[in-house]
Amino acid sequence: MEVFKTIKSLQQSLSLKDDHLTLGLVPTMGALHEGHLSIVRRAKEENNLVVVSIFVNPTQFDKKEDLINYPSTIDADLEALESLGCDYVFTPTVEEVYQGDTRSEAFSFDGLDSVMEGKHRQGHFDGVATIVKKLFQITKPDKAYFGEKDYQQLLIIKKMVDLESIPIVIVPVQIYREIDGLAMSSRNTRLTENQRNAAPEIYQTLLKSKKIFNNNDLDSVKSFVKNEFIQNKDLQLEYFEVADTESLRIATEILPHKKYRGFIAVFAGSIRLIDNIALN
Structure with missing residues (x-):
C-alpha cells in the first residue's frame, strides 16, 4: 500500500498503472469504522486497484465546532486499509487540495439540495460536491463508492457527475449497521x-x-x-x-x-x- 500527501506524487504513481486495470475510489474523512471498510471491500471486489482518500473537508462543515471536533485516527486508519489490501491512500492537507482558495463552487442541483440536510445545513452540499469533483479530477477513477447512510449526498454526487459530464460510475453501498441497528458513523x-x-x-x-x-x-x-x-x-x-x-x-x-x-x-x-x- 502506498500513501501519498501530494497530488503530484499520487498522479505520478497512478500514471504507471496499466490502462486496462480499473480504479475504484472511496472518498472518506478518516476515523474509519466498519461501515467505511465495507465500502472499501466492495471497491476491492469490483476493481483491480483501489484508492482511498482521507481528507477532512472544511467547506462542507456549516458549524466550525464540528470541523474542530471531527475525530482523527490516521494511524489506525492506515493499518485497517493495509489489512484490506488497499492499493493507494491519499492524505493531503487543506492547502494541497484548495491551493489557498478554500471556497466551494456553486452548483445547481435542481432542488435535491433544498430539503432535509440541505435545508438544515446551508452550503453543505456545495462543499461536498466541490471536494468530490476535485478528487475525481485528481484520481480519474472508473468507479466511486458512497454509502447510502448519506443517501441525499449520494444523489447530489450523481447529479454533479451528470452536470459536469464526468465519465465515472457512482456505486451506492448499503448502510452498515451495528448489531443493535444503529447506523455506523x-x-x-x-x-x-x-x-x-x-x-x-x-x-x-x-x-x-x-x-x-x-x-x-x-x-x-x-x-x-x-x-x-x-x-x-x-x-x-x-x-x-x-x-x-x-x-x-x-x-x-x-x-x-x-x-x-x-x-x-x-x-x-x-x-x-x-x-x-x-x-x-
Whole structure:
C-alpha cells in the first residue's frame, strides 16, 4: 500500500498503472469504522486497484465546532486499509487540495439540495460536491463508492457527475449497521453511555414507520415518528421526512408506483445522527 500527501506524487504513481486495470475510489474523512471498510471491500471486489482518500473537508462543515471536533485516527486508519489490501491512500492537507482558495463552487442541483440536510445545513452540499469533483479530477477513477447512510449526498454526487459530464460510475453501498441497528458513523464514538444506549431507537423507529407507511396514510407515519421522540430525554428529533427516492421531493401524499424513503435527523445532546430507510 502506498500513501501519498501530494497530488503530484499520487498522479505520478497512478500514471504507471496499466490502462486496462480499473480504479475504484472511496472518498472518506478518516476515523474509519466498519461501515467505511465495507465500502472499501466492495471497491476491492469490483476493481483491480483501489484508492482511498482521507481528507477532512472544511467547506462542507456549516458549524466550525464540528470541523474542530471531527475525530482523527490516521494511524489506525492506515493499518485497517493495509489489512484490506488497499492499493493507494491519499492524505493531503487543506492547502494541497484548495491551493489557498478554500471556497466551494456553486452548483445547481435542481432542488435535491433544498430539503432535509440541505435545508438544515446551508452550503453543505456545495462543499461536498466541490471536494468530490476535485478528487475525481485528481484520481480519474472508473468507479466511486458512497454509502447510502448519506443517501441525499449520494444523489447530489450523481447529479454533479451528470452536470459536469464526468465519465465515472457512482456505486451506492448499503448502510452498515451495528448489531443493535444503529447506523455506523464516526460520530458514534462521541456518544455518552446513555446516548449510545438510546441511539438504536432511531433505526427501530424507522423500521416501525415502514410498517405504518404500508398500512396507513402519510400523516399517521409522521405523527408516529414525532411522538416516539417526544418522551425521549436522550434523543431530540430534528426532522423526519418522507421523500421521493429519485427526486427527493417531500411527499404530501402517497402515490402509486412511486418509491419513497424515510429520512431522519436526531440530536443526542450536541451530536447529530442521521439515518434513512426504503419505505416501499
